Amino acid sequence: MCVVLANPFYAQAAMTFTSNATGTYDGYYYELWKDTGNTTMTVDTGGRFSCQWSNINNALFRTGKKFSTAWNQLGTVKITYSATYNPNGNSYLCIYGWSRNPLVEFYIVESWGSWRPPGATSLGTVTIDGATYDIYKTTRVNQPSIEGTRTFDQYWSVRTSKRTSGTVTVTDHFKAWAAKGLNLGTIDQITLCVEGYQSSGSANITQNTFTIGGSSSGSSNGSNNGSNDGSNGGTNAGISTASRIECESMSLSGPYVSRITYPFNGIALYANGDRATANVNFSASRNYTFKLRGCGNNNNLASVDLLIDGKKVGSFYYKGTYPWEASINNVYVSAGTHRVELVLSADNGTWDVYADYLLIQ
Structure with a gap:
């Protein structure tokens, strides 16, 4: 063994932010974004973080991975997470990210506060990782995005029951959306996110493990989906090329x-x-x-x-x-x-x- 305790990348101390911030820490992309209100985010190793918010209009806290790859060329992306989640009002615990060309904001909602999003009509259900999700599409007009103020679509998978720990096969949601004609483009980021809207609360993410590669499994559609099997639009069915x-x-x-x-x-x-x-x-x-x-x-x-x-x-x-x-x-x-x-x-x-x-x- 050759361990130098003074090695600058042997160990890292957590970082705390109270205003908008973005960067990379311990191999994970992080971002705190808010428009108004009081926020605190502490970023720790392994994608873990904690956050608090109050008197906000809208705030997002997230850590994850940055990409520049077509969604169907990523391989299988899975996130295993665990959280202590205490919202007071409207809030989401979710997998969150963005696609470019087309510009799309996407959510896989695992738990929520006083209101289950997004308030639209479900396009059908899909069963992924043993749970049922409703699929939705909504549109934001002239709102903030990763490309400035734009009009863009939002794609949603929302669990029918809340949870605060488990594994999410993100790629299976991408496939289910594509089967509904909700196509993504080049993935910019996939993150584990806590969002608050006109509310207060706190959360502590104690695990945020990404697995990238291999094939997805355990995905089948519910009865509302007709003949679509949720598998169209993807070319990765395990390790076939790399x-x-x-x-x-x-x-x-x-x-x-x-x-x-x-x-x-x-x-x-x-x-x-x-x-x-x-x-x-x-x-x-x-x-x-x-x-x-x-x-x-x-x-x-x-x-x-x-x-x-x-x-x-x-x-x-x-x-x-x-x-x-x-x-x-x-x-x-x-x-x-x-x-x-x-x-x-x-x-x-x-x-x-x-x-x-x-x-x-």
């Missing part, structure tokens, strides 16, 4: 593993037993190539093991501090969901590994 998993979005465990923002947004593996884990759905039984972009912290030879369902299938090697994609080729994986892990096991105290993203082809 899937990219951001290491900072994986589940981390071990004595010293941590998220970093330099030399890239990713993770640092410092000691034996440090690991990053993701459950990945493989669409076909075949040989796959795994590429891990990473580097060492010095010129000593560094390595990190790749495990599938607990079995080591190879190692990625790095020498030097310049990031590159190390490969493990011809790994046979059967169709279905498997546990993919990056594990440090050969540390001798003279090197560390920094990992950016994992490509599966």
